[in-house]
Amino acid sequence: MKADEKFTYETWPAAPEKQTLDGKNKFLGFWLFLGGETVLFATLFATYLALKDRVPNSDHYLAKDLFEIPLVFVMTMLLLTSSLTSVYAMYHMKNFNFKKMQLWLGITVLLGLAFLGLEVYEFNHYVHEYHHTFTSSAFGTAFYTLVGFHGGHVAFGLAWIITLMVRNAKRGLDLYTAPKFYVASLYWHFIDVVWVFIFTVVYLMGMVG
Amino acid sequence: MSTYAQKKGVGAVLWDYLTTVDHKKIAILYLIAGGFFFLVGGLEAMFIRIQLAVPGNDFVSAGVYNEILTMHGTTMIFLAAMPLIFAFMNAVMPLQIGARDVAFPFLNSLGFWLFFFGGVFLNLSWFLGGAPDAGWTSYASLSLASEGHGIDFYVLGLQISGAGTLIGGINFLVTIINMRAPGMTYMRMPLFTWTTFVTSALILFAFPPLTVALFLMLFDRLFGGNFFNPDMGGNTIIWEHLFWIFGHPEVYILVLPAFGIFSEIFAIFSRKRLFGYSSMVFATVLIGFLGFMVWAHHMFTTGLGPIANAIFSVATMAIAVPTGIKIFNWLFTMWGGSIKFTTPMLYAIAFIPTFTMGGVTGVMLASAAQDYQYHDSYFVVAHFHYVIVGGVVFALLGGLHLYWPKMFGTMLNEALGKVTFWLFLIGFHLTFFIQHFLGLMGMPRRIFTFNEGQGFETANLVSTVGAFFMAVATIVLLINVVMTIAKNKKVGGDPWGDGRTLEWAIPSPPPFYNFKQLPLVRGLDPYWIEKMEGNKEMTPAEPIGDIHMPNNSFVPFVISVGLFIAAFGAMYHNEHSWGIPVLIIGMLVVFGSMFFRSVKDDHGYHIHKEELMDDDKGGKA
Amino acid sequence: MANEELNSGNPKVDIEYRRRKSAEEMRYQVVSFAMMIFLTFVAFIAVGYDISGWFTIPFILVLAIVQVGFQLYYFMHMSHKGHEAPALFLYSGVFVAFITLLAFMTIIWW
Numbered sequence: 042m043k044a045d046e047k048f049t050y051e052t053w054p055a056a057p058e059k060q061t062l063d064g065k066n067k068f069l070g071f072w073l074f075l076g077g078e079t080v081l082f083a084t085l086f087a088t089y090l091a092l093k094d095r096v097p098n099s100d101h102y103l104a105k106d107l108f109e110i111p112l113v114f115v116m117t118m119l120l121l122t123s124s125l126t127s128v129y130a131m132y133h134m135k136n137f138n139f140k141k142m143q144l145w146l147g148i149t150v151l152l153g154l155a156f157l158g159l160e161v162y163e164f165n166h167y168v169h170e171y172h173h174t175f176t177s178s179a180f181g182t183a184f185y186t187l188v189g190f191h192g193g194h195v196a197f198g199l200a201w202i203i204t205l206m207v208r209n210a211k212r213g214l215d216l217y218t219a220p221k222f223y224v225a226s227l228y229w230h231f232i233d234v235v236w237v238f239i240f241t242v243v244y245l246m247g248m249v250g
Numbered sequence: 251m252s253t254y255a256q257k258k259g260v261g262a263v264l265w266d267y268l269t270t271v272d273h274k275k276i277a278i279l280y281l282i283a284g285g286f287f288f289l290v291g292g293l294e295a296m297f298i299r300i301q302l303a304v305p306g307n308d309f310v311s312a313g314v315y316n317e318i319l320t321m322h323g324t325t326m327i328f329l330a331a332m333p334l335i336f337a338f339m340n341a342v343m344p345l346q347i348g349a350r351d352v353a354f355p356f357l358n359s360l361g362f363w364l365f366f367f368g369g370v371f372l373n374l375s376w377f378l379g380g381a382p383d384a385g386w387t388s389y390a391s392l393s394l395a396s397e398g399h400g401i402d403f404y405v406l407g408l409q410i411s412g413a414g415t416l417i418g419g420i421n422f423l424v425t426i427i428n429m430r431a432p433g434m435t436y437m438r439m440p441l442f443t444w445t446t447f448v449t450s451a452l453i454l455f456a457f458p459p460l461t462v463a464l465f466l467m468l469f470d471r472l473f474g475g476n477f478f479n480p481d482m483g484g485n486t487i488i489w490e491h492l493f494w495i496f497g498h499p500e501v502y503i504l505v506l507p508a509f510g511i512f513s514e515i516f517a518i519f520s521r522k523r524l525f526g527y528s529s530m531v532f533a534t535v536l537i538g539f540l541g542f543m544v545w546a547h548h549m550f551t552t553g554l555g556p557i558a559n560a561i562f563s564v565a566t567m568a569i570a571v572p573t574g575i576k577i578f579n580w581l582f583t584m585w586g587g588s589i590k591f592t593t594p595m596l597y598a599i600a601f602i603p604t605f606t607m608g609g610v611t612g613v614m615l616a617s618a619a620q621d622y623q624y625h626d627s628y629f630v631v632a633h634f635h636y637v638i639v640g641g642v643v644f645a646l647l648g649g650l651h652l653y654w655p656k657m658f659g660t661m662l663n664e665a666l667g668k669v670t671f672w673l674f675l676i677g678f679h680l681t682f683f684i685q686h687f688l689g690l691m692g693m694p695r696r697i698f699t700f701n702e703g704q705g706f707e708t709a710n711l712v713s714t715v716g717a718f719f720m721a722v723a724t725i726v727l728l729i730n731v732v733m734t735i736a737k738n739k740k741v742g743g744d745p746w747g748d749g750r751t752l753e754w755a756i757p758s759p760p761p762f763y764n765f766k767q768l769p770l771v772r773g774l775d776p777y778w779i780e781k782m783e784g785n786k787e788m789t790p791a792e793p794i795g796d797i798h799m800p801n802n803s804f805v806p807f808v809i810s811v812g813l814f815i816a817a818f819g820a821m822y823h824n825e826h827s828w829g830i831p832v833l834i835i836g837m838l839v840v841f842g843s844m845f846f847r848s849v850k851d852d853h854g855y856h857i858h859k860e861e862l863m864d865d866d867k868g869g870k871a
Numbered sequence: 872m873a874n875e876e877l878n879s880g881n882p883k884v885d886i887e888y889r890r891r892k893s894a895e896e897m898r899y900q901v902v903s904f905a906m907m908i909f910l911t912f913v914a915f916i917a918v919g920y921d922i923s924g925w926f927t928i929p930f931i932l933v934l935a936i937v938q939v940g941f942q943l944y945y946f947m948h949m950s951h952k953g954h955e956a957p958a959l960f961l962y963s964g965v966f967v968a969f970i971t972l973l974a975f976m977t978i979i980w981w
Contacts, residue, residue: 066428135893175469182476237935
């Protein structure tokens with residue numbers, strides 16, 4: 042089966058992302074990469090937890106002084122919803138409906154951008170209101186590293202999805218592009234998985250004290 | 251795109267290697283680059299031994315000694331042992347499972363170039379203000395205090411080459427899971443493939459902690475971070491944990507493939523199937539699993555407390571069990587076999603007592619209470635050289651002789667090979683056996699000199715003499731390589747005559763598509779099975795058909811150059827205004843070429859059935 | 872729920888079947904999304920009301936793990952066939968992650 046073969050709704054396979062050997066490899070390789078990413082983020086979480094509230098003197102704000110429920114809640118909702126919209130995109134991918142897939146991916150990107158915007162606002166807020174900066178304490182360094190790594194993943198994911206959307210706008214779906222979209226959506230879900238732990242461990246547990 | 255069967259000029263060959271995605275050529279690149287760094291690391295080792303030959307020596311200063319010592323360890327582990335192991339994995343593993351290539355040929359090439367540029371970056375430190383000087387472990391309390399840019403070279407260089415290794419690990423895993431030939435079940439995979447599999451899994455989980463540790467160090471040194479700075483609430487122990495969560499699995503990443511190579515050698519030259527195959531597989535997986543639960547035995551003396559020390563102590567000792575299983579299986583493989591004492595077999599036989607000694611001192615060190623006595627003494631130096639040289643380097647040298655014909659189509663000279671072996675073996679034991687006693691007498695490791703009358707003179711001199719034996723052995727090996735290349739006497743597909751696994755069933759070197767028809771695997775040691783039934787070659791599992799091949803690509807090289815440039819920018823951004831722009835330019839090159847890669851369609855090409863048929867008549871591919 | 876080996880020999884029937892299957896799956900996914908939102912609410916509320924940390928922290932951690940389970944098994948399709956190797960490696964990663972976290976919570980400071 043050639044990767045750039047043209048398909049119709051009828052001939053489109055049930056699992057297009059795993060139809061070719063290249064697709065299968067990409068699928069598995071990406072899951073393995075996510076296994077490695079799990080360890081990477083766990084290490085960052087571990088470092089954060091070890092250094093949480095470790096500041097040089099009592100002039101510095103601690104986790105329970107910094108975090109506010111409403112902002113984090115909105116960010117969480119944005120990212121969770123973007124996870125659902127990318128599920129919708131993959132649903133339409135499997136039904137060979139390219140236009141709807143692009144639409145839902147577009148919504149995912151917008152939600153992701155909104156999330157990033159709020160994160161930038163949040164960081165800015167901490168720096169200017171609380172003087173909680175990357176260099177002000179070990180706590181600050183660990184906080185910005187963990188949350189920033191996640192933010193970096195979000196930014197990379199957005200760039201990736203946008204590139205895919207633009208690049209394949211004309212070509213549409215085939216067995217060469219389907220695995221690419223599928224893998225990008227896996228990445229996006231994984232970003233959400235990490236965020237679930239960030240809002241729980243960093244923000245909620247931080248507010249509990 | 252038929253690039254085969256033509257004589258090519260030097261430029262074309264060079265371009266071919268710069269852009270190649272063929273696992274066999276990438277293996278050769280790894281072999282050359284890893285071999286080069288092995289010589290560099292060996293030279294550094296010689297400087298260490300010359301400096302320590304006599305008391306109060308001033309061959310090098312204390313500062314330079316620290317740099318040499320750091321670079322010796324770092325180079326040998328990251329830039330020599332790992333790539334040389336990757337060379338054999340690339341050269342042999344896809345052939346052993348009957349695959350036409352690895353799962354991600356492009357990423358394979360990217361992995362190599364990342365490693366290469368990371369290694370070059372690290373070694374450029376010698377010419378740009380001094381090498382790293384905090385030991386290969388680079389403990390934060392030392393490395394934050396280290397002046398100049400040595401440690402920055404360490405951090406950035408290892409970050410780049412570490413990314414390459416991680417990519418390689420994922421690639422091998424997917425290849426083994428998805429691309430085995432028909433009939434090649436997991437429990438029919440040759441042991442070298444099994445160890446490649448487990449090693450790759452260890453790479454997948456052990457390298458992320460290193461990546462994070464290096465990032466934290468980078469932030470602390472260059473971007474004002476406070477992870478390891480106690481004045482700002484940081485904690486220097488965090489580096490030690492992260493480093494060893496990576497560092498201990500790293501030991502198994504190195505030694506498991508070595509076990510795999512020896513398992514192949516024992517079976518081939520005893521002309522018997524490997525004894526206890528399934529227990530070997532089990533032991534390999536178990537070692538990989540336990541490897542993640544013992545890292546703190548490197549940190550007994552940091553004061554983790556008796557409970558943590560006891561747990562890590564017991565877990566460490568437990569590793570002796572699967573290792574013991576392996577040692578006995580190798581012995582039983584030889585028992586009753588008709589043994590041929592070829593050069594690879596000599597290395598394998600010498601490996602058993604040597605490695606066992608390293609293992610026994612390992613169990614001694616695993617006892618936390620005793621470790622307080624041995625810690626940071628030459629006893630530790632002797633121990634890990636017994637396992638790493640006795641295990642890994644012996645395997646690399648044995649594997650080099652074993653697989654040279656498969657990689658290049660010629661045989662290394664057996665007589666010279668045996669000279670190398672004996673010189674190396676004698677030199678090795680002369681150098682390191684006596685270091686156990688130096689350690690017990692109280693000589694600390696990493697010390698740049700010692701005084702007269704401390705009782706260390708004779709032992710150190712003996713040790714240095716041994717090092718020269720190993721140096722001569724290496725020179726003989728190089729002569730052997732040059733002579734073999736000059737003679738260029740071609741051999742057939744199964745030059746040892748007793749090959750058991752699939753790689754020996756195809757020509758040496760294999761055609762670039764490896765298998766014209768994928769072989770049908772009917773059991774463990776498939777080629778041996780066919781031979782025993784009187785067949786000359788493997789039964790094909792498919793009719794001759796078109797073969798899909800990936801296109802060459804220059805993008806991996808460019809991505810790696812981009813990171814190389816960016817690393818300079820990051821390093822100098824605090825004192826030069828061009829730092830940040832250079833960092834940005836480098837990253838633009840990286841992301842630009844990634845973007846180019848994803849935008850450009852690359853479907854590869856097909857070798858047509860007719861061309862494959864022609865190959866048959868026309869001879870060599 | 873795997874819809875890979877659906878072959879009745881009649882492409883029309885296959886398509887019908889597959890379409891219904893994926894619509895059904897979509898329903899599951901919407902339900903899991905609703906559950907995830909609900910769990911998030913509960914977690915935020917639990918923190919909003921000042922209950923003892925001894926209860927709140929384990930509680931919200933469990934909620935997070937359940938939510939991630941939904942994400943992995945429904946959104947990322949790990950409940951489908953053909954995810955054995957991904958599951959093996961993901962859980963191995965989780966194992967290493969757990970050990971690392973445990974160590975950093977217990978033996979970093981003393």
